[in-house]
Amino acid sequence: MSLRYALLAILRVGPLSGYDLQKQFHQSVGHVWHAPDSQIYPELRKMESDGLIEAEEQTRGVRGTRRLYHVTDAGEQAFLDWMAAPLDYQRVRDPAHLRAAYLEAATPDSARRFLEAHIVEWEGELAQWEGELAHIEALSNPMLTRRLSVTPEAERERTIAYKRFAYEGLVERARGEIEWARRGLSLVDRLYP
Amino acid sequence: MSLRYALLAILRVGPLSGYDLQKQFHQSVGHVWHAPDSQIYPELRKMESDGLIEAEEQTRGVRGTRRLYHVTDAGEQAFLDWMAAPLDYQRVRDPAHLRAAYLEAATPDSARRFLEAHIVEWEGELAQWEGELAHIEALSNPMLTRRLSVTPEAERERTIAYKRFAYEGLVERARGEIEWARRGLSLVDRLYP
């Protein structure tokens, strides 16, 4: 149930409509915590009814409306409380390593396809995260610059440093997965000469 | 929905009761794909009604019964089909890296507690997986030896090699997480002198 904290993290920077939030989300924190629109809009409504955020209804054109959300004091506090609370770790459930452990039941071709797909999958993630990291280093991430503009000077270094730290971790994990799968491909070659 | 394949992987070795299966599960494949008993028993019933496994009801004492499950041809085929099919990767949803990216909102103490807990969490996983790896190398894992005893000579090397490969990957990931969190602790020290 981290979705609401991911959303709060974005909204804390400044008010946004559900639509804008959703766009920002997919470009920033969505790389770490995926959620489809169909989950975001209802969650915003729930957060509103829980008093964490408030909406200001605006008219758009003649008939259209949009709801501009901002974080309440209770929402800010909820975010800080979450930050101070221990994280609950989910139990491991890893389909790739499950399959890898029983790969002798696959044909060599299937084994190779599986490992190649694993590489493709993690190369995709890697590219995204490296892109984010480059944006962070260059201060060209729009969310981050918006964030820094409302952040006191002394906090800016930390804000950047922690973002860099988080994405570096993801990049390393992706690299690890890719290396592992490459080793798997060599192993398949060795096992079926 | 890999649970049924994790269960099939165990049952393929030989018939087991739900209870024995559940015990084996927690000691082997459960390190990679966690599931509580309350999910295992109903899943076995569903697999039975889907024709993947069949149960032989046995009496135990005067009144007790147990159901001894074995894999059907359809179940064997389903397992092999799954092995040949592409894996569906879930979207990233990583609470630890989510929090790490916004750690400037936490106090230094909270940040440290979070990172220390991350280390503890992954050291636990690491110990389990390294233990498994040692059992694999020493051929002292009970599931694995049962498995090897029904495996033709030529397949044994592969069976062992793939298990080692899978658990090595998990061990490396755990080490990566621990190193990352340690670097995070140094970062906190640097940011709050």
Place this chain on the structure above:
DNA sequence: GTCTTCATGTAAACGGTTACATGATTTG
């Protein structure tokens, strides 16, 4: 006769996925 192990679940709630649905407004 108590404790451990064997043996097997049910029920409610929750979070996430997938598919679908609708219509207004702005831009070219």
Place this chain on the structure above:
DNA sequence: CAAATCATGTAACCGTTTACATGAAGAC
């Protein structure tokens, strides 16, 4: 006037989590 974007969801389903429930058989 068509296409892109803005804007916001609903509904059904599925897998997982958590809490609870029960009772027999074997060991000490």
